[in-house]
Amino acid sequence: MSETHTVQATQQAELQRKLWAIANDLRGNMDASEFRNYILGLIFYRFLSDGVSAYVKELLVNDDITFAEAYADDEMRDDLVDDITEAMGFFVAPEFLFETLVADAQAGRFDVEKLQTAVNAVQSSTIGEESEEDFRGLFDDLDLNSTRLGNTVAERSALMQKVLLNLADLDMGHDEVQIDVLGDAYEYLIGQFAANAGKKAGEFYTPQQVSKLLAQIVTKGHDTLQNVYDPTMGSGSLLLRIGDYATVGNYYGQELNRTTYNLGRMNLLMHGVSYNQFSVQQGDTLENDYFEGQQFDAVVANPPYSAKWNTDGKLDDERFRKYGKTAPKSKADFAFVEHMLAHLNVTGTMAVVLPHGVLFRGAAEGTIRRYMIEQDNVLDAVIGLPANLFFGTSIPTTVLVFKKNRSNQDVFFIDASADFEKGKNQNNLTDTQLARIVDTYDKREDVEKYAHLASRDEIIENDFNLNIPRYVDTFEEEEPIDLAATQKEIEETDAEIAKLTAEFEAMVAELVETGEE
Structure with missing residues (x-):
């Protein structure tokens, strides 16, 4: 491991530990899911502020003048604001910099209303700019006037001052590793909040090892992907993981929940994805497809399992028409698959996490499954994962892999349900177990009691039922009993x-x- 990576790993671990300690110590009686919006919002604000400070420092390096002095100069101010806004997509005035707010707090003159003004000013600075859409409503969940923080301005100021000073004490790292360290620490916090959020956690976070699995599958054979898409993006962890294995041109996503939608945009920015490199929309993917007609090099998703949806008129929709049947009103799983396939380009790969029921349920789902295999020949692999991997649900899940440019008609099955490391609350995939899945998928060869390459004839014999035990026999015979x-x-x-x-x-x-x- 290089010295830079060693430093980064050390910084990362320490920053993560301190951030979670701050979150636990300061939230008091407030629910973790509520306090999440405040601490993550302020971390993000510091990230934006530090970015402006660093940019201005470089900009004025030869002028022997401070940011505050340059901003106070009537002749310099407009050009300075335009320069910073064009480069970064937003602007933070010297009086609203994180370091200025910290100085106020240290001097005993911190005011939560000034912090609210500072936050609002960031969004206002993007109005009329190319970045306006990406920043619109980004801080809506950072309500600093909420009585949850205190009944009076003084009480709210006292609590947020503590948070501010605690965050100010954190070493965000050297410039060359700061974005990675801070971005990963931010995502770590999202994961920790998910672990404490109970049943609702699955709405916004996919465990890192599962994200890695999908990312490695869709990037196989590609060093560069022009565009990637997640129709139920949550906090954006799946999209970001793709960028760990390939150079991504642009990120696209849609998310229904407003708070999670904001979280996802912040997460992208915190990982160094520029505002002009992503397009993220809020809304119901199945009802209002913001990216109608667009196709992507890679599509990934961990959609809500067996969600209810409105089937009225859906067979008139280009995404669903050819299958002849709509997914059941109470189980939208295949509707998400159909939507994703409509957005997958002919040379791309798609991977989606779903409950096992999609493999064997009959009626309309059986008809859709058969069409995908027999008519479109797009199903490439079925990977069974262990139970209890996800926050908020203990059910076992499966990863379905789809490709449109297949010349073969087989389907590769992997049963990794028994490969896990038992954790306190959730089971985990180790790096070794994850590598085994990916390596087996790459080789596409039978492995006793683990993987099987099933021919089209085998699948027809099973009446298009894809239940993994029909193809991968994991039965262990008991030793014969000596009756005598x-x-x-x-x-x-x-x-x-x-x-x-x-x-x-x-x-x-x-x-x-x-x-x-």
């Missing part, structure tokens, strides 16, 4: 019991006789 030896053992045990019983009765009789004397 077992009978002898029983007889010996009975004899031993009889002997001990006789000895016990003799002891009791002797005690009775002694008592009579």
